[in-house]
Amino acid sequence: MAENILDMDKITIKFGGLTAVDNFSMYINKGELVGLIGPNGAGKTTIFNMITGIYKPTSGKIVFKGIDITGLKPQLINQIGIARTFQNIRLFSDMTVLENTMVGQHSYFTNRKALNFLHAHDPKKYPKSLWRPWLFSAILKTPDYVKVEKVMKEKAFNLLEKMELQKYADFKASALPYGQQRKLEIARALATNPTLLILDEPAAGMNPQESQELLESIRRIMKDFSLTILLIEHDMKFVMNICERIYVLDYGKLISHGNPETVQNDKKVIEAYLGDEVYV
Numbered sequence: 001m002a003e004n005i006l007d008m009d010k011i012t013i014k015f016g017g018l019t020a021v022d023n024f025s026m027y028i029n030k031g032e033l034v035g036l037i038g039p040n041g042a043g044k045t046t047i048f049n050m051i052t053g054i055y056k057p058t059s060g061k062i063v064f065k066g067i068d069i070t071g072l073k074p075q076l077i078n079q080i081g082i083a084r085t086f087q088n089i090r091l092f093s094d095m096t097v098l099e100n101t102m103v104g105q106h107s108y109f110t111n112r113k114a115l116n117f118l119h120a121h122d123p124k125k126y127p128k129s130l131w132r133p134w135l136f137s138a139i140l141k142t143p144d145y146v147k148v149e150k151v152m153k154e155k156a157f158n159l160l161e162k163m164e165l166q167k168y169a170d171f172k173a174s175a176l177p178y179g180q181q182r183k184l185e186i187a188r189a190l191a192t193n194p195t196l197l198i199l200d201e202p203a204a205g206m207n208p209q210e211s212q213e214l215l216e217s218i219r220r221i222m223k224d225f226s227l228t229i230l231l232i233e234h235d236m237k238f239v240m241n242i243c244e245r246i247y248v249l250d251y252g253k254l255i256s257h258g259n260p261e262t263v264q265n266d267k268k269v270i271e272a273y274l275g276d277e278v279y280v
Helices: 044-051 074-080 097-103 112-121 134-140 143-162 178-190 208-225 236-242 260-264 267-274
Strands: 004-015 018-029 033-037 059-064 082-084 196-200 228-232 245-250 253-258
Touching (some): 004 228, 018 033, 018 044, 018 245, 033 044, 033 236, 044 196, 044 228, 082 178, 097 178, 143 178, 178 196, 178 208, 208 236, 236 260, 245 260, 253 260, 253 267
Antiparallel strands (some): 004 059
16 A cells, blocks of 8 residues: 555635635545646635744644644745745755755754654664754854864755756855746755655746656656655646646645546546636
């Protein structure tokens, strides 16, 4: 049987009198690539924000790898194994491409509260010895810190190679073309060692060649890092070519779920979102 990795059970969130997501349920199995689509304002990014701890659901439960993560803080959820990119690129523009990728690794060394939570859940996998007072070590440039920084640089460069960005390692992030900035955001997310990678419109603003390159990169990193991926995307050709299952939202409610063929032929989806065109 497939191993369930994420389970959202009857999630609802209200902002004042507005119900943004209404009684939404979704499951994702280990190793799947699942899409979440719907018209603008349907609630897709709101669901991402609940999974990653930015919003707390009004009701319902979110379970990741057997841990109830409903309402936990974003950094803690990241340490448990969920990483994301954003609809609007959020890179450190004045830092180099390599430094941006290294930033993703710091969550493992800087949050005692998060490590205590993880240690209580699984002491063997998350020993307290992982935590170090790296702020003071960084200021003093202790031998341990220098060793860790070297390992972090090596790992970051390897991730850039995976995303075919290694030749830009010393460039400022702001100097990268738009499509490469999107790929850098994914590299930084990978640096946190996620089990579940959440991509919010990764192909937005890309030309067809860049979209195809990104599609191939996503397939490659899924295999290389044994990832499970959940993505939002408005490029329907991209979605239909890469996703194994798709959830469709409209006005915060689930209106369809299934494989690409099932979804694109669902009358409710055609009426709400896809129109009359059939994507192949």
